[in-house]
Amino acid sequence: MNYIKQIITVTRWEYSRFFKPKNEAIGLIIMLLLSGALYFGGKYALSESIPEIKVFVLNDNNGTLTEILKNNFTVQQLACGQKDIFIKGLNENKNNVLLDIKNGTIELYAYKNNRDIKRLKTHLDIYHQQIEMQKLGLSAEQLASVLSPASTKETFIIKDNSSNRLILSYFFAGLMILAVFLSFAYQFTAITGEKQLRITEQIVSAISPQVWMDGKILGITLTGISSMITYSLLFILGGVIYFQFTGASVLTILEYLHLPSIALFLPFALIGVLIWNAILAAIASVITDPNNSGKSSLMMLPVVFVIASFLVTRDPDSGLSVFLSWFPLTSATSMPMRWAITEVGIWQLIGSFLILLLTFYLLRKIAAKIFRVSILLTGKEPSWSEVYKFVKMK
Secondary structure, three states, X not given: OOHHHHHHHHHHHHHHHHOOHHHXXXXXXXXXXXXXXXXXXXXXXXXXXXXXXXEEEEOOOOOHHHHHHOOOOEEEEOOXXXXXXXXXXXXXXOOEEEEEEEOOEEEEEEOOOOHHHHHHHHHHHHHHHHHHHHHHOOOHHHHHHHXXXXXXXXXXXXXXXHHHHHHHHHHHHHHHHHHXXXXXXXXXXXXXXXXXXXXXXXHHOOOOHHHHHHHHHHHHHHHHHHHHHHHHHHHHHHHHHHHHHOOOOHHHHHHOOOHHHHHHHHHHHHHHHHHHHHHHHHHHHOOOOOOOOHHHHHHHHHHHHHHHHHHHHOOOOOHHHHHHHHOOOOHHHHHHHHHHHOOOOHHHHHHHHHHHHHHHHHHHHHHHHHHHHHOOOOOOOOOHHHHHHHHHOO
């Protein structure tokens, strides 16, 4: 059996070992049911009718405040001498609010601060503006003219991509985090479990460690990519359902799906997951006892680099963002995110992708070297200096 056929055999075995369509389907159904329950439950909870506040006004001599509030609230004048009785009754009449105008200051009395009180305060600001206008002799039209923003005509070379592209870039990063977590779980289970059961020695006696490592990396990467695609479809379906129930057009989901960005993300994500699987496989190879090994914490290292990619959204054209989009441990996520929200030259895309490919080629070689020696070790785990010697061995 030649190298390619051996790789395909190991890859298919690893892929079928971890990716179970039936389990994926059950998981999706459960997630849909939970999402639906959360959506309808939240919608029901928020739709419960909350009694609106009733506003009582005291000392509104010219009726200006009452006039401003009457279109948005139930407003009633409070008789003089009833203030103390009203305040004492707030414990029982919790939806009542008293506004007492004294020397240009509005005293507000209510049972507690809530959304209606905050909404009421915006109208009190309008009342304050009108009183100040009257003092200055300004009309409402004159004040609106003074407070209006500057009239500008804007022309940009790079057009605004809107928040939809930003949401898409966050979606890319979320998918990469998902793939990394899956890779961590599968590589840790596969390699450390096989070492403990002493299965690996029998397998590598039939095929080379490089073939075994390449097949394992490819198989688990395909598992991660398959899960990414599955959950992407789930999120799209969830978005369609959300827009349907909010009254928006189902086609609104297309505004978030920028196909060129998605087409760029897929190859970068594939190589990125391959790189992290190679690193995780190398780390898992030197772990003898997964329950007590200090090296197990390093299996979470990829998450740090993926999360670092979120810095790109702050300023996609900064020096840090450019570095992240070229550095091979972050570029798989950072470059598609940059390209989604700003202008990136074709030469940058090609250069970054070639570096990713070269990095994966070298890391798979290193992982196989570490794996070849570590499978023969028992007892004490190798130190980092010993791991370095493994890498240098021919």
